[in-house]
Amino acid sequence: MSTDQNKFQAIISHCKEYGFVFQSSEIYDGLSAVYDYGQYGAELKKNIKDYWWKSMTQLHENIVGIDAAIFMHPTTWKASGHVDNFSDPMIDNRDSNKRYRVDHLIEGHAETLPEAAGNALLAQMDELLKENDFAGLKSLIEENKIKCSVSGTVNWTEVRQFNLMFSTQLGSVTEEASEIFLRPETAQGIFVNFLNVQKTGRMKVPFGIAQIGKAFRNEIVARQFIFRMREFEQMEMQFFVRPGTQQEWYEKWKEERMQWHLSLGTDPAKYHFKDHIKLAHYADAAVDIEYEFPFGFKEVEGIHSRTDFDLKQHQEYSKKKIQYFDTEINQNYVPYVIETSIGLDRMFLLTICNAYEEQDLSTPEKQDSRVVLKLPAKLAPVKLAVFPLTKKDGLPEAAKILIDECKKFFHCYYEEKDSIGKRYRRQDAIGTPFCVTIDHQTKEDGTVTIRHRDSMEQERVPLSEVRNIVLNKIM
Numbered sequence: 001m002s003t004d005q006n007k008f009q010a011i012i013s014h015c016k017e018y019g020f021v022f023q024s025s026e027i028y029d030g031l032s033a034v035y036d037y038g039q040y041g042a043e044l045k046k047n048i049k050d051y052w053w054k055s056m057t058q059l060h061e062n063i064v065g066i067d068a069a070i071f072m073h074p075t076t077w078k079a080s081g082h083v084d085n086f087s088d089p090m091i092d093n094r095d096s097n098k099r100y101r102v103d104h105l106i107e108g109h110a111e112t113l114p115e116a117a118g119n120a121l122l123a124q125m126d127e128l129l130k131e132n133d134f135a136g137l138k139s140l141i142e143e144n145k146i147k148c149s150v151s152g153t154v155n156w157t158e159v160r161q162f163n164l165m166f167s168t169q170l171g172s173v174t175e176e177a178s179e180i181f182l183r184p185e186t187a188q189g190i191f192v193n194f195l196n197v198q199k200t201g202r203m204k205v206p207f208g209i210a211q212i213g214k215a216f217r218n219e220i221v222a223r224q225f226i227f228r229m230r231e232f233e234q235m236e237m238q239f240f241v242r243p244g245t246q247q248e249w250y251e252k253w254k255e256e257r258m259q260w261h262l263s264l265g266t267d268p269a270k271y272h273f274k275d276h277i278k279l280a281h282y283a284d285a286a287v288d289i290e291y292e293f294p295f296g297f298k299e300v301e302g303i304h305s306r307t308d309f310d311l312k313q314h315q316e317y318s319k320k321k322i323q324y325f326d327t328e329i330n331q332n333y334v335p336y337v338i339e340t341s342i343g344l345d346r347m348f349l350l351t352i353c354n355a356y357e358e359q360d361l362s363t364p365e366k367q368d369s370r371v372v373l374k375l376p377a378k379l380a381p382v383k384l385a386v387f388p389l390t391k392k393d394g395l396p397e398a399a400k401i402l403i404d405e406c407k408k409f410f411h412c413y414y415e416e417k418d419s420i421g422k423r424y425r426r427q428d429a430i431g432t433p434f435c436v437t438i439d440h441q442t443k444e445d446g447t448v449t450i451r452h453r454d455s456m457e458q459e460r461v462p463l464s465e466v467r468n469i470v471l472n473k474i475m
């Protein structure tokens with residue numbers, strides 16, 4: 001195993017050990033590609049959501065947020081093209097009955113080849129995918145003698161399309177019930193509410209509608225922990241623009257979204273743009289923002305120029321006029337759409353991978369090490385940990401007064417067990433940016449020791465300043 005793979009395994013274990021992410025229904029041996037967020041994971045995830053929501057809505061006067069239902073009228077998915085097009089080419093191995101997404105199977109094999117050969121194989125695959133050439137994809141798998149990881153054979157079926165939407169029944173009696181889908185993207189909830197929001201909010205083009213919510217996809221090959229899940233969350237924003245201006249807005253949102261990522265302090269070398277080779281059925285341009293995970297550069301967010309496809313489709317299927325009257329040019333039109341779509345769980349994984357560090361702190365006298373999550377302070381689950389040096393002499397009471405003063409503003413944690421050093425290590429492991437120790441001097445001169453997570457430096461500051469020191473870092 002490579003060092004990066006070791007690191008990724010260590011991150012997965014860390015997420016479990018410190019209450020960030022658990023396998024769903026673990027006591028029943030888990031449910032594949034479904035995960036639960038634990039006590040610190042839920043806080044971190046919520047902080048990422050809030051950071052996105054605030055940057056989209058509060059900081060843009062022409063973007064508003066909605067919260068649409070997961071269940072939608074079944075015609076929605078006919079209109080959007082998901083019933084006919086939301087599928088991936090799959091291939092089954094006849095000996096193991098294991099099903100693979102064709103691109104994942106070929107990509108997995110490419111990773112085992114020398115770089116030039118791997119890239120050549122991926123280039124061939126991209127061409128065939130673009131042409132929807134399923135016979136060609138099967139030949140490529142056969143020519144390269146790509147084996148099933150379970151049976152070890154090359155006994156493959158034809159390549160077929162497989163729809164990724166989950167369906168369920170709406171209604172109590174089977175005969176009366178109708179089939180509906182769990183939404184595979186949140187975007188359609190925005191499109192079908194375009195007129196509602198535009199009219200009630202008196203919105204003027206260009207304007208955006210943002211939303212955070214669950215989406216579901218029956219991913220065949222679920223890999224890499226929470227990178228590819230069957231139930232996940234998206235943070236999407238549809239920006240409605242005048243036809244003909246979409247290219248300009250596409251470039252603007254590309255840039256703005258990259259700046260959002262970099263505003264969290266990540267090394268820019270860890271990010272790049274990757275243009276889509278095969279465009280989705282609704283797009284005239286599309287790019288991914290990719291981050292360098294321990295398993296390579298992978299997509300975190302997509303920026304798509306979706307044309308007027310979705311609104312026009314809903315207009316046709318609903319037989320309701322979905323148009324905007326632009327008073328500046330005295331014209332009615334169906335707006336074009338630029339979409340920014342980021343996976344919340346992927347952003348969570350990125351944040352943890354980017355923050356995770358194993359540090360050797362050994363000195364000639366003593367072996368020492370720590371695992372620290374260098375999370376951006378505004379995203380950290382706990383902002384301030386407060387430790388009384390001892391359990392007596394009124395120190396716990398003083399610590400609790402500080403917590404009472406701060407907890408209305410940010411998340412605090414109180415701990416009196418074990419040595420201060422051990423308490424620091426536990427907070428490092430969950431990414432707490434500040435730890436404060438209350439000692440006997442505190443009672444004499446009203447000062448405390450504040451310890452900074454990344455530098456491990458400690459300084460003496462007035463107790464009365466602690467709240468503002470933390471607030472300055474997290475606002």
Ligand code: GAP
Nearest residue numbers: 185187227228229232300301302341342343346
């Ligand atoms: N509305 C457009 C759309 O859904 P997408 O590229 O299919 O586009 C957008 O998905 C984002 O959603 C991706 O960039 C990724 O971050 C996230 N995503 C997609 N499938 C996912 C999955 N199975 N598990 C976790 N995140 C996923």
